[in-house]
Amino acid sequence: MAEEPEIETGAVDAQDSQPSTPGARLRAAREARGLSIQDVATRTRIAQRQLEAIEKDDYTALPGIPYAVGFARAYARAVDMDEVAIAAEVRDAVHNSELGANRYEVFEPADPARVPSRALAWTAAAIAIVVIAGFALWRSQLLTPPTTEEIAQQKDAAPTAQQRPANAAPVSPANQPVVFTANDDVWLRIYDExxxxxxxxxxxxxESFTLPANARNPMILTGRPQALDVTVGGKPVPPLGAADRTIADVPVGAEALLSRATPAGQAVSPSAAAPAQRPAAALPSGDGSAAAASRPAAPPAEGAPAN
Known part of the structure; x- marks a missing residue:
């Protein structure tokens, strides 16, 4: 009668004593290295309660499948185990659990402890969108030429020659160079009569632009007058118009700009004023003395019809 082979009970007991689940194997590796669960939490930056759930193979206590796999991978790396093999075992186990039946795995972070939160990511994306949209809007307003409606409104608002102050002092013609210098990006059009x-x-x-000396009654059209620094003979003149208001058909010849720059009532040289002087008409009776009647007439206002 054949003898039955003896079974080494010690080998069987050793196999039965080996941890069979990924969580149990991780816990055994931690204890073998004399580490506490808090030591592993410090190394991995993962909450202690989540590491305890990994050790208990309680995947439903974790946020989702990607986190379960990622936490287990980080745990294995902290206790010098094969993180790839542990991750594969946890993935298989979690897919067969209640968590795998109810949730869908979208991605698997390499290290969930270093992945930014979803709220932070959405906030950063919203800020980026607002900044890009604001810059695009500002840039479009900066570089877009003024519309026909804006030009018409500016023409209606521009004072005519008859509306100018009667005491504006005339200036002599000037042949000095007119230079336009942009202090910011600006669209413009300069044209002659x-x-x-x-x-x-x-x-x-x-960038600078010098008006040709032979330009005939030059005028300007722009939507941002404040972006231009204008000089006549090297001397600055006042802004051509209000900030961010379209101007059109505004004369920019040297004489016209100097006329705008001359304060009302300022005295002019005798050579400039002499051609315009002539005897004054007699005043109505009872309105002045004889000395007033002999006083030379004031120079006519710019653009006003001569008597």
Missing amino acids: AGERLKDGLMKKG
Whole structure:
């Protein structure tokens, strides 16, 4: 009668004593290295309660499948185990659990402890969208030429020659160079009385343009007058218009700009005023003395019809 082979009970007991689940194997590796659960939490930056859930193979206590796999991978790395093998075992186990039946795995972070929160990611995305939209809007307003409606409104608001103050002092013609310098990016058009465009397009910040000396009654059209620094003979003149208000058909010849720059009532040189002087008409009776009647008449206002 054949003898039955003896079974080494010690080998069987050793196999039965080996941890069979990923969580139990991780716990055994931690205890073998004399580490506490808090030590592993410090190394991995994972909450202690979540590490305890990994050790108990309680995957429903974790946020989701990606976190369960990622936490187990980080745990294995902290206790010098094969993180790839542990991650594969946890993935298989979690798919067969209640968590795997109710949730869908979208991604698997390499280290969930370092992944930014969803709220932070959405906040950063919203800020980026607002910044980009604001810059695009500002840029479009900066570089868009003024509309026909804006030009018409500016023409209606521009004072005519008859509306100018009667005491505005005339100035002599000037042949000094007129220079336009952009202190910011600005679109403009400079043209003469025949409609010929002397300058048309975008002037970059710091760019300058000198008006041709032979320009005939040059005028300007722009939506941002404050972005231009204008000089006549090297001397600055007041802004061509209100900030961010479209101006059109505004004369920019040297004489016209100097006329705008001369304060009302300022005295002019005798050579400039002499051609305009002539005897004054007799005043109505009872309105003054004889000395007033002999006083020379004041120079006519610019653009006013002569008697």
